[in-house]
Amino acid sequence: MKLTETLRDRFAQALDGWVDQPQEYAQRVAPARDPRFGDYQANIAMPLEKKLGIKALEIANQLVARLKIDDLCLPPEVLPPGFINLRLRPEVLASLVQSAVVDERLGVGQVAQRLTYVIDYSSPNVAKPMHVGHIRSTVIGDSLARILRFLGHRVISDNHLGDWGTQFGMVIYGYKHFVDAAAFEAAPVAELSRLYRLVQQLISYQAAVQSRPAALELIARATEKLSMTQERAAGNKKAEKEFKAATRAVEEAEQALIDIDKKIARVQSDPLLNQLAIQHSELETRAQGETVKLHQGDPENLALWERFMPLCLSELEQVYRRLSITFDYQYGESFYHAMLEPLVERLTAAGLAKPSDGALCIFVPGFDAPMLVRKADGAFLYATTDLATIEYRQEHFQPDVMLYVVDHRQGEHFNKLFAAARTIGYGHIDMQHIAFGTVTDKEGKPYKTREGSVMGLDYLLDEAVDRAYQVVCDPERLQRANLQMSEVEQRTVSETVGLAAIKYADLCHNRTSDYVFDLNQMVQLEGNTAAYIQYSYARIANILKNAEVSPTNAWASQIGLTLAEPAERDLALNLLQFEDALWSCLDGYYPSQLTAYLYALARQFASFYDLCPVLKADTAELRASRLLLCHATGSTLKLGLSLLGIGVVDRM
RNA sequence: GUCCCCGUAGUUCAACUGGAUAGAACGUUGGCCUCCGAAGCCGAAGGUUAGAGGUUCGAAUCCUCUCGGGGAUACCA
Incomplete structure (x- = not known):
């Protein structure tokens, strides 16, 4: 029995014929915030004061007089400025508990209108080991799926695996050049993640070397600005603020240089790493090349992908099994790959996607930057996959609601994606980004895989x-x-x-x-x-x-x-x-x-x-x-x- | 530069989305085991809800500004 619902109905009946939207006002019946105010409270009279032109206290009294509720509650209490407090009859309480306890759903009702939900959660990158950052999406998504299902909705859970992106190119490159065959034989997944981390480290080293001059220049510019603002700062409030900002800019620039130098030192202090970094110059481009080849169907890379995938998946499976997490589907990015080209063609033909600076974009009203669906080099992006995913889900599941349980930092991406989806005809689906905060360490810094030393x-x-x-x-x-x-x-x-x-x-x-x-x-x-x-x-x-x-x-x-x-x-x-x-x-x-x-x-x-x-x-x-x-x-x-x-x- | 999120006890978090005297836990501290499991229970101290204005019967919550923190910002996901 929906107790709160029943109480609301009684209030709605009492309000019927008196105010315009009795149902809406009846929603203001809720469990009491404080036991002193009884079991339930109805904060209905106050917002009606203006509308009816009567004192809230008077409204509350009249409302209580119209209310037929003595079968459930003791006589309601009215307190200024117009609170109505309810106390349940003990025998009602007792009989409700008794009927709940013999029900396998413990008396919990189900939704009147059953909706179809698609929930997207967990979504790890299969090429790198799962880390603490994945736990939130997984656990929150799983719990929402369970609750929605229990309350009677149709729920389709989908683990949108990252199994087709840049990370895989890195692993493939690593495997081709750095693999330790014996280690791979003994523990393939561990070796693959070592390779991933190695390639990652070399790439970020090379990027650091390359960005060092710019970082130095940034410091110089910031310092220059600092001395300029310093001269003007005395007494002038606006200039003082600029001075403060400039001081911070210098600190940040210096910190950035320190980080860069750390990365550089870590590689250069290790002769082996250093040598690899020299031998494999422009590694990021090379790794990207492997990704492109994979996407184009290169037999060697495809074979490697097909060999690695089951290994990575069974590793993931182990974690999920341990956590008792299940999915109805695990459609990763690779699943949608073949749909991207036709999708982009359709969008272009319909005039929804337009070329700009060599890329193909959907311009979304209200956003400064467009959403790119194809890069200048011809490759597709995750926005492309996300659109294809929406299209696929519409076709196969006809969802009423789609929930994306994803890190809050992707908020703008989703706002743009949802807006774009509306412009191409999916406005009827209620799409929501279920954002969550960053998982941080004790210093408040986000956990990152890139640092290499993340706990699995x-x-x-x-x-x-x-x-x-x-x-x-x-x-x-x-x-x-x-x-x-x-x-x-x-x-x-x-x-x-x-x-x-x-x-x-x-x-x-x-x-x-x-x-x-x-x-x-x-x-x-x-x-x-x-x-x-x-x-x-x-x-x-x-x-x-x-x-x-x-x-x-x-x-x-x-x-x-x-x-x-x-x-x-x-x-x-x-x-x-x-x-x-x-x-x-x-x-x-x-x-x-x-x-x-x-x-x-x-x-x-x-x-x-x-x-x-x-x-x-x-x-x-x-x-x-x-x-x-x-x-x-x-x-x-x-x-x-x-x-x-x-x-x-x-x-x- | 622009946009978004956040700021609540020493600390970690609540506050039913505008309701009554802002609540818990940890830590500090005082009691309670001859009695169903003391990982427990009962109590105390601890707050100008970052600050200043405004909106109204009523603000931690909504609006404006200030300060502080985080994030996003066209070819990574």
């Missing part, structure tokens, strides 16, 4: 599991909790807890904010963490086990639920708001709404647990009632976590 994702997962093992399976702790676990069980538990720590740390932040990847912090098993919630679940499982009940529906329906204690009542209310939490996740696509709910529920349970003895309750009836509350909480936590892609264990 599987290493991080191992690390998290390892720490979970140390904390959860600490022998002293296990003894204190009187837990005898086999080594196998201990491993299972720490795997579940460790992976959950990583996923949860990511999901519990508002997705738009930057996120500091600090393994030490996220495996702290205190506070707002997955482990806290999983621990609540384990305690509940233990109570049910000790009570020797099997929580079947038959068992649950013959229990009379009493909510005499405030802690019991608060817990019941919390349980009923599970559905609200899920719907609010869809409002802007924030899985953090669900983590916040689950954490609040787990805390509420901990209070209840402390204040209300279950197994040692005063009467058999009370014992049964509290057992039912435990069971309802456990089921809600388990289902909620599962929608985040997080598992539970009965003992930990």
Whole structure:
């Protein structure tokens, strides 16, 4: 039962015939922000004040008089300037919990109008190892897919792999010139990623050498400007600002030179690298050449690609399997390759794409720079692939909504892409960039693959599991909790807890904010963490086990639920708001709404647990009632976590 | 230069998208295990929501400006 929905309906009925859009105003009924204001609050009267020309307080009073709600709530409370506070009847609360607990969906309804969603997430580059930067897109996208599906939408998940781009040219070049055959034989993927990093390093070295004179000149110019602005700065506010800007420009330019020199030194201090850099001059162009040959169907490069792909994919598959992430499709860039040429021809013929400076562009109103769909050298770009992807999805899936779970830095690209898609006839699809903040290190700098020394994702997962093992399976702790676990069980538990720590740390932040990847912090098993919630679940499982009940529906329906204690009542209310939490996740696509709910529920349970003895309750009836509350909480936590892609264990 | 995002307790984050006295966690700190698992519970301290104006019944949220941080900016993805 959609409790909030029902309350809104009642308000809409009361408003009907009085104001123009009763439904819209009824939306302003929501769970109370503060328990002092009851269970639900309706902030409806205030915005109507002007419209009706009556005092908000008076409106609230009249509204309450028209409201037919006493079957659900105690008499509503009206407070200045016009707040309406609702408190549910205890017997209503009890019966709602009871009917939710025997339902496998825990009473959560489904959408009235089922939409088709295509969600694009994870999308790693197969040529380089997955790293921490990929976790956000993967975890957020997976969770959104699960929630949308659970609420009744049709969801098509697609992993838009980077399997056809410049990176592959680099790997091919590396393989042709630098491969260590024995290493490749022993561990092909490791060797390929070594080759990738090597080529990458040499390219950035050569770029550094080339850009050094320009960097020096930039410093000179900035310094010159600095001394100019310095003279004028005294007393003049605008000039002072310029002086400040110039100072910063000099600092930045100097820092840039330092970075350049670092890159240069790293190669030049290594005789072998240095020699390679000399032998393979203009490596970027050469690597690009390999990419072009691949795209043109060169047999040798194509054969290498076909040989590498399964290796890279199975490596990825391993990570996904471990994280319990699945996709309906994994259509990478290569999948769309054959569609690009015809697409661009159609766009040109229709006059939508126009030549400019040798490239072919779609000029999008409102953007300074056009969107390039073909480079001057004839190659296609990722915008081209993205358009082809939209076209393909329209043809095969007819989506109502398309979500791109991608780094916020690509915001402008997507704005442009969506605008372009509208101009070529896909305006009916609701396309949204589900942006998320950058994954940074402790200094707040983004993690980068280019630096070479990035920790691989599987290493991080191992690390998290390892720490979970140390904390959860600490022998002293296990003894204190009187837990005898086999080594196998201990491993299972720490795997579940460790992976959950990583996923949860990511999901519990508002997705738009930057996120500091600090393994030490996220495996702290205190506070707002997955482990806290999983621990609540384990305690509940233990109570049910000790009570020797099997929580079947038959068992649950013959229990009379009493909510005499405030802690019991608060817990019941919390349980009923599970559905609200899920719907609010869809409002802007924030899985953090669900983590916040689950954490609040787990805390509420901990209070209840402390204040209300279950197994040692005063009467058999009370014992049964509290057992039912435990069971309802456990089921809600388990289902909620599962929608985040997080598992539970009965003992930990 | 232009455009976009951000600035909330010492720290990491919330605040139901304009609602009531801005909430949690970590850290600091005081209590609670002869009692269902103390990874827990109950309490305390900690805030001019970067700053200044404005909009209205009401602003962390919307508008303008200032300061500070990050990002994007035609042939990488």
